[in-house]
Every structure is written in structure tokens, then in C-alpha cells.
Amino acid sequence: MQIKVKLFATLRENREKEMMMDLVQGATPKDIIERLNIRAEEAAIIMINGRGANSDQVLEDNDTVSIFPPVGGG
Amino acid sequence: MNKFIRVDMTTLNVTTDEVPVKYVGLGGRALTSNFVADEVKPTCHALGKNNKIIFAPGLLSGTTAPNSGRISVGAKSPLTGTIKESNSGGSFSQKMAKLGIKALVIEGMPAGDKFYIVKIDINGVTIEEAPAEILGGCGNYKAIEVLSAKYGQKVGIALAGPAGENRLPSANISFKDPDGNIRSAGRGGLGAVLGSKKVKALVIDETGAGAVPIADPEKFKAAAKVFAKALLDHPVSGQGLAAYGTDVLVNILNEAGGLPANNFTAGRIEHNDCISGETLNATITERGGDGKVSHGCHPGCVIRCSQWYPDKQGKYITSGFEYETIWGLGADAGIKDLDDIAYIDRAMDDLGIDSIETAVAIATAMEGGLLPWGDGKAVLEAVNQIYEPTPLGRILASGTSVVGKVCGLFRVPVVKDQGIPAYDPRPVKGIGLTYATTPMGADHTAGYCISGNILKVGANIDPLKKDGQIEYARAMQIGTAAVDSTGMCLFVYFGIADNPGGYQALIDMINAQYGIALTAVDVDKLGESVLKVERAFNKAAGFTNAHDRLPEFFEYEPCPPHNVVWDFTPEEIDEVYNF
Numbered sequence A: 001m002q003i004k005v006k007l008f009a010t011l012r013e014n015r016e017k018e019m020m021m022d023l024v025q026g027a028t029p030k031d032i033i034e035r036l037n038i039r040a041e042e043a044a045i046i047m048i049n050g051r052g053a054n055s056d057q058v059l060e061d062n063d064t065v066s067i068f069p070p071v072g073g074g
Numbered sequence B: 001m002n003k004f005i006r007v008d009m010t011t012l013n014v015t016t017d018e019v020p021v022k023y024v025g026l027g028g029r030a031l032t033s034n035f036v037a038d039e040v041k042p043t044c045h046a047l048g049k050n051n052k053i054i055f056a057p058g059l060l061s062g063t064t065a066p067n068s069g070r071i072s073v074g075a076k077s078p079l080t081g082t083i084k085e086s087n088s089g090g091s092f093s094q095k096m097a098k099l100g101i102k103a104l105v106i107e108g109m110p111a112g113d114k115f116y117i118v119k120i121d122i123n124g125v126t127i128e129e130a131p132a133e134i135l136g137g138c139g140n141y142k143a144i145e146v147l148s149a150k151y152g153q154k155v156g157i158a159l160a161g162p163a164g165e166n167r168l169p170s171a172n173i174s175f176k177d178p179d180g181n182i183r184s185a186g187r188g189g190l191g192a193v194l195g196s197k198k199v200k201a202l203v204i205d206e207t208g209a210g211a212v213p214i215a216d217p218e219k220f221k222a223a224a225k226v227f228a229k230a231l232l233d234h235p236v237s238g239q240g241l242a243a244y245g246t247d248v249l250v251n252i253l254n255e256a257g258g259l260p261a262n263n264f265t266a267g268r269i270e271h272n273d274c275i276s277g278e279t280l281n282a283t284i285t286e287r288g289g290d291g292k293v294s295h296g297c298h299p300g301c302v303i304r305c306s307q308w309y310p311d312k313q314g315k316y317i318t319s320g321f322e323y324e325t326i327w328g329l330g331a332d333a334g335i336k337d338l339d340d341i342a343y344i345d346r347a348m349d350d351l352g353i354d355s356i357e358t359a360v361a362i363a364t365a366m367e368g369g370l371l372p373w374g375d376g377k378a379v380l381e382a383v384n385q386i387y388e389p390t391p392l393g394r395i396l397a398s399g400t401s402v403v404g405k406v407c408g409l410f411r412v413p414v415v416k417d418q419g420i421p422a423y424d425p426r427p428v429k430g431i432g433l434t435y436a437t438t439p440m441g442a443d444h445t446a447g448y449c450i451s452g453n454i455l456k457v458g459a460n461i462d463p464l465k466k467d468g469q470i471e472y473a474r475a476m477q478i479g480t481a482a483v484d485s486t487g488m489c490l491f492v493y494f495g496i497a498d499n500p501g502g503y504q505a506l507i508d509m510i511n512a513q514y515g516i517a518l519t520a521v522d523v524d525k526l527g528e529s530v531l532k533v534e535r536a537f538n539k540a541a542g543f544t545n546a547h548d549r550l551p552e553f554f555e556y557e558p559c560p561p562h563n564v565v566w567d568f569t570p571e572e573i574d575e576v577y578n579f
């Protein structure tokens, strides 16, 4: 299945900020994080289609996964 | 800090007294709000002779505690009609604390048209006529230069810009930072109150002052060390804010569908990476010159969320280039060019006008047909009219609510006449409760629920659901009222929210400084008492629970992409202040 992956802040260092990934059925954000060599604690905030998600949530075809390191402001 | 100073602008007399007993244990917002509640007639006109304006350093200001240099300013607000506390960085707070000044109050108003400078130093307070060259449309950058040349390069300055001189409701109070640039007590029009009292500026020189006394220096030092480590160990306060500034929020709010766009008609934009923190960082780095990716707004800040943004030639344009300003102009008003936004930000700082209120007002003016959508050049030209001010300049500087009325709109994003900042309350419900209920009018900093709703710091609550939000918004407002009383920058929250040792160290520093034994429960009680005092003032000024509501359009206009509306009932909203 096709998944759009978006990376932000420090996760963009030495990586594309946006990419399409071909993943097997049943894949989760964890698979993406591993494939991109992102350390687990760097993937502090994960969203699937704009909603907060856990790294073990099962993805569906055409999902957008956004991954952020710890960020803050105000 | 044992001096309580009153400057009477009616008689041009100054009195310095001992701190009244009931204010001895208070600082920052706790002090300004209690004072305003005690001495300002709630029904007075905010620009009339019965309003009073008070400047107070936080409890820890002037010490070596990291990030403790915030100054609180309080008065009745001409924008909202409520009580107001607005705080700022810069070096004013630390200088006041070193001179032993617990608070400085300005009251009354002189009869004539003359503007004055209030000069504070080791020998006391004097009132002098303001130099003509900084009056009548002189921008803040120039005024700071003139005053620094006259009184000394190292003095601290608080001033009313052209907007404040003209008593416009969005006028802020601008504070000189250690490099001669500008920080602001932005919200609620306190610059107009200063202008109404004919005070152009306060200048403070702490030469000759000793160190702030500390009851138990060893204990203080140990606690400060633990506290600094907590700030530096957390990835947000230790690295993230320094690298990307607060503007890092553009992309996360955009992804979450909570970035208000085109005057609150959508929650996501396509040009997010034209204005994001990532782009801001890359642009500053690439341009070099005067550019600085990170910078502290006062000595002792270890988080350093501020930055210097340069033009293409590397020349300084603006500093303290915040997410809320960039959001307002870039997403809500649709201006896609970061340089255009930077020049408008600079103009707003130079005019002494709240960059949040004005950005929201500009987007509302676009919907009302007063300005073309997304046109940064047209906006800069219009904002520059505030120097004079022309009728359009006056309207824009009067805030979102006035612009909405002038344009005949119903989609006017305000609570208690203060513009709603950079987080849509429909898909981020926790922050909507803060906007609705804080005594300040719509203000994200009064209870930053973005933290647990979006950033997963301190809590993990689904922003699209109502569950847990009421308790969370209450706890965040109580905690914030306490932190605002310490002189701490609110961003210390990121370092201590999930680190009980860091929070305890903050309390230990206060205890060591004053030789007292506050507990976490006492600090919570302090926060609660501040909110109660503020709310009682508002009630006496005519505000009821019916004012604790979001604009009606949020209830029936779904916000894409999640297509949700604001669905808290009045009864649920009223629960936030049930403590």
C-alpha cells in the first residue's frame, strides 16, 4: 500500500521532508521510523491523517503519516 | 525588594514607601492583579484618571535563577475592559529587583499635553519632560537609541510607542532588550494606559545597586543548578526552542488541522513551508550577516527561543520573530513571503503595537474588504499609517473587534474583545476553554493547553475530544498564574512539566531566597487565588459567565480538514472556574 510520509524539524536533516513509501498490509508507523533510521525517542509525535497516533497503529492505503521530534513553543 | 513606589502624574509627585504587608509575599502577576483589584475602580474608564498601571518584577527576578527576568505589567485594559496582566522580557525586571523595587505604580494624569520620562535610579525617581525628538510618530527603535544616548547605553527602558501616545487599544509597552532591540508586554493595550498618563517612557539605571539578598545562598545555588539542568535536559527547552524558535509550531499545528487560515475559515494551509520554523532557521543560517538563529531576551535565559532575522544582504530586520505573529500574517492573512512578514513585524514593534492583535485584525480587515488578501506590501503600507495615525491606521490599531464592527462582520475571532491567537479552538478544544474563561480575554499563554493536546508535554489528551479538557484547562490556568508570579518565562514549563524534580527546584529557589517554606500545594493555592482576584475584578466591572463564550460562528462553521465545530455547552465551560 502507498503511504505518504512527512518529516519535520531535525528529522529533516539528511532526509527528504516528504516521500511516498510502499508498505505491506499491516504496517505501522514503527516500520517507517525503522526504515528511516529514526531513533524511537526522536519520533516524539506521530500523526496519521492529522490525528495523534501511536507508533503501533495499523496503517491503511493512502494514509499520511507525519512524524515530529519533541517540539514546543507558545 | 522593599520599596513600593508611587508616581502621581496629576501632581508630578513621587512617594517611596515600605511594601504594604499584604504584598510582601507576592511578585509578578500575583502582585499586579492584587494591586489592581485593590485600588482600581472596576468600572472606571481604562484611559481615565482612575486607572492605575503597575510594574512588578517576579519573585525570583534579579537573582541568578535561569529565565527569571520577566516583568509583569498590570492595569485595567482599554481593549477588553477586564483586568490585565501582560509580561515581557528585556532587562527592566532584573534592574528593578536589584534596586530593591517591589513595584512601581503610575496613577493620575497631568492636565496638559506634555509627555514625560520617569527616571529611576539608586537616588530615587525623577520626572522629566520627554525630548521632543522621540514624540509624535518617532518609532521605538529610534526612541531607544535617543534615550540610551541620553541616559546611558546600559539603562533599561519601557516605553509607549506612537500607538501608545495616541492611546490606541492595541498599543503595547515595549521593553529594550540587552542589545537595544525590542520585547513587548504585548496584549491588552497597556501602552495606551501609559500614553493616557502622558508617560512616554520609564528609564531605569541600576548603577550602584547591590545584589538581590538571598536568605540561604547555598540552598539557592543548589536549587538553581537542578533547575537549569531540568531546562537544558529537556529536548524542547534544551535544544528545540533555540534551533527553530516558537515558529516550529506552524507545521505541527498545520498537520493537526488547527492552524487558523483565512480569518478562521480553515485549519490548514498549503504554503506552510514558506513560513515554517524550519524555513526560518534555514533562511537565517543561509543569509548569515546579523542573523542569529538563537538569542535570549534577557540575561540569564538558557532556553533562547528568540532570534535575529536578517534581510537578503544580512542586515537585521527584526528579532523575537514569534510563531503567533508569523501565523497571523502568514496563515490567517495569507501572506506567503517571510521577508514581508518580517518587515511588518518590525513595523509593529517600532509602533509599539501588539503583533498578535494586529495580525488578527489585519486578517479580519481582509475579510471585510479593507485590505487585499495575502498582500504583504499593502499590509505594510497600511500598518505604517499607524505612525500618523490616519483613520485606517487608527482602525487597525483598535483591534480585531473594532475592525469586525467597522466591516459589518459576524466572523470576528475575539473573546472579551481580544483577538484569538494561533490555535483554532474547534480542532484543539482544550485551548478553546482557556480562551473562553481566562480573565484576560482570548490569550493562549493564560493556560497553554496546546502542550497536552498537541505537543504531548505534561499530558496526552485527544485535541478533537472533550474528555479531560475541562480539568486540564483549569489546572493549566492555575499553574500559569503561579508561574507568572515568579518572574519565570513560561517556557520553563517544558523543562519541568514532566520532571517533578525540576518543579521542586523552582519552589526551592523561592524558599531559599525568601527564607520561607512553600510547598507545591501552596504554589497551587497562590495560582488559584490570583485567578479568583482577577475574576472578582471582572465581575465588578460588569462581566458575567455569558462573557466566557467563544464567538458563535465557531458553533456552526465546521473547521476543515477535520470539519469539527466548537461543542462545549455553557454549563461545561462554566465548570472550568468551579474551584
Ligand code: SF4
Residues within 6 Å of the ligand: B067, B089, B295, B296, B297, B298, B301, B302, B303, B304, B305, B306, B489, B490, B491
Ligand atoms: S525562552 Fe524566549 S521568551 Fe523565554 S526568556 Fe528566553 S528568549 Fe525570552
